[in-house]
Amino acid sequence: MTQTAHRYIFTSESVTEGHPDKLCDQISDAVVDHFVSLEPYSTVRCECAVSGAIIFIAAHFASSITVDFTHLARKVVKEIGYDQPDFNPKSCSILTSPRAEAVDPATHFDEYTLTDVQIEAIPAKNQVTVFGYAVNESPVLMPLPIYMANKLTRRLTHARKQKILPYLMPDAKVQVGVQYERWTPKRIHSLTLEVQTRTMGKPDADTLKADLMEAVVTPVFENLPVTPDGETVVHINPNGPYLGGPLYHSGLTGRKCAVDTYGEYARHSGKALSGKDPLRVDRIGVYAARYVAKNVVAAGLASACEIMVSYATGASQPVSILVNTFGTGTQPDGELAERLRSRFDFRPAGILKRFGLRQLPGKQAGGFFQKLSANGHVGRDDMDLPWEQTDMF
Template identity: 60%
Template sequence: MKKDFMFTSESVTEGHPDKLCDQISDAIVDRFLQQDPFARVVTECAVSTGIVFIAARFEPSANVDFTNIARQVIDDIGYEQKEFNGKTCSILTSLKELRVDEDRFFDEKNLSDEQIEKIAVKNQANVFGFACNQTYSLMPLPIWLAHKLAKQLSEVRRQNTLSYLTPDGKTQVGVEYRNRRPYRIHSLTVIASQNKASKPDLKQLQDDIRETVIQPVFENEEIKPDENTRIFINPDGPFIKGGPAAHSGLTGRKNAIDTYGEYAKHSGSALSGKDPVRIDRVGAYAARYAAKNVVAANLADECEVQLSYSIGLARPVSIQVETFGTGKISDEEITTLLEKYFDFRLAGIIKQFNLRYLPSLSKGGFYRKLAAYGHMGKVDMELPWEKTDKVGVF
């Protein structure tokens, strides 16, 4: 295993077309669950120049205006371009009502342990959770910094600090590691979209991004860019307008950004656009919860948890732990502890994390807020899978 290496992760703003699709999909999930906590819905979205396409499958237990939700999300994000905006874009839908499945109607809050054992998953999944002690959120440093830069890029646009910016943007951070610990910032990239090529010119944009985005992000970071850090700001020249008019978007296409920036493994399944009964979504949250508690308990500096689910079974058919040589006890012992103290059954996860009711309890919805800047490691939301309340069981 490499001890000295360089690793790069990327993030995107909430106005990136893929993230726009994730937010529309999760806003629809929020609306269903706000009306009926037991609602079943899976929805995908695609966007291109002037067009939004929504495909959804749902049990008819709620009255949801898909078109209006999409337009609200587009407006909230800030798309006001002639080529793409919430008022004039065409919205196409392909909606299919599912037959009501009585087996899926269970109230996990009132189930006994024996009854929870009988709630089987209905889709196959292979999910991963990861944590490491590189940051206080127990996330890898490259994706942590990439998210911070992307959020700050959006913030200076929303606050009109840089009023010429448009919602689309990308960031990338390369970190040099020594003995598997972050050592220095190798490189930074910020891609910012603007309304017009001449306002401002490229030099002014680069100076503005350095001053209002990069410097504030690293102000309180332990590791900062040094004189040898390579900093790229729109290295290919001006990026005009961006968004769906420049490149298309699709739900679920940014899994690495949603999880660990590819520093650790992640599932091939999308996280956004699915109600809590989908194990390929909630299983990923449970795996993160387990990995984070292992690292918080100082059992390892890094921990990756893999859960494998098969259709028709309540429990994972396999639980695997990898600590990359950093474990204070063996990976097998950690696996045994996870099996004993963590509930990886579908109904158990939904119950512990209260996943059906969070959209109603959170102002402005819940799942849509997850859809930008990562589902893991957020410190600006109270996420149940980010708690370290299991440290005491080890």
């Protein structure tokens, strides 16, 4: 199809929880969940790498509790579903490099009892520019390509774990191409699913395609206004049997920023979200920016909104807040930015207080941050996330 100024195709990718990068994200966030659920004042930075049957965990933390990193990693591998002879939770090798740091008394505060002066005294500990985005293209106000891609990866995992398609392996990749006309999604141009099966080449290509269409694609697009049609291009393992998992691809925490956010449809900070405690502004600032952008669109103040928030080390207030409604706003972007600044507290302790982030890991069985680390940190309709609420206006 020829691209014009008003007609184009946008494609976004997502990956399942068994993708090596996502395996690493989940191990890193399982560590965060463990520390914060047992001691909410804990600070932690955890990164993970995997290659072959070897997992490496590097963690810096300040906490009074202890953690068995090896046990947590094996638990995550088991939960994801890797049970092959050459990679499974019992036999994989795990190397750790933990570093305990002195506990910083400044992090031991009850955000719910802080005065404004005390909130102002708690600065950002690093510099970062974060982005939040929302657009009225999907039920959760996410760009349609990444919204559909994430729904497909969740459905693939469901079909595997519920043994609807028991031959599926944990690692899979999805691409969704959406055709737009005058900035409005009109149809699904293309779908690509790359899935690994337990036995290479089985089932055959035709059976695999039929199974995936029936058990994965059709249920995901049911009752949605934009669906595949007779001209939609569907690729299932277009390069032959897909070789996935850590035995074929290395993985690293934080390497799927676009999958975690907006599928490259909108900007993101480029910094990892997983593996960081709830006081890290490069993580929670993303959640805050998404919350504000979504509330702008939900309130009818714009049909699309991007929020950019920049933090400097040692300062609690953002050094800048930039709003872009792409010409769809009901008021000038500069005026809207001032309005948003007055209605939402972008300071790190203010974000903690608004979302209750330190308490969430202890309230939810199976962890909280680990669940975010696959299928997107924003735009989720399968989790009750405080930054997805539309209660600002």
